[in-house]
Amino acid sequence: DVKAKDGDWNKRLLLNHIYSLESLKRVTQMVLNSDRYYNAIIFVRPDAQLKKTVPVKRLRNLNAGDIVLPDEDHWMGLNDRFAMGPFSSMVLYGLRIKELQSYRAASGRIISERFLKFYLKKHKLNVILDGDITFSLLRPSKSDVKGAEKEKVGTGG
Known part of the structure; x- marks a missing residue:
């Protein structure tokens, strides 16, 4: 069951989303702490x-x-699985976990794509949707989340 009774995702999915945002924050902070600038x-x-x-x-x-975000799988917001852009935009993107708690308090629930849309709009970022950025999500079995079966790990083919 993806959705819990209160409207949030189930606990496991919600925690995975929080871990993902925390990882983005840590990587972004490492870049900022390096005192290097990237275009x-x-x-x-x-x-x-x-x-x-x-x-x-x-x-x-x-x-x-x-x-720039992919123009697919927006699920009531904006696709949060890929993003690219200038340094300043991407620092904002990478630090968005800092506003997750206040977003949750205001919205009543967390949906990753909705949160991203809210956050980018709040920070007045210009979202460019690119239909040439396409991907599948893989699981440890190498199966495509959208259903196309890939090579199984350990089966040799």
């Missing part, structure tokens, strides 16, 4: 298998405040 940052979920080459040339034409 752009790309965040990709570790279980994402890209179907096409990421259009990184697009990063050259972005302005401060832009953020």
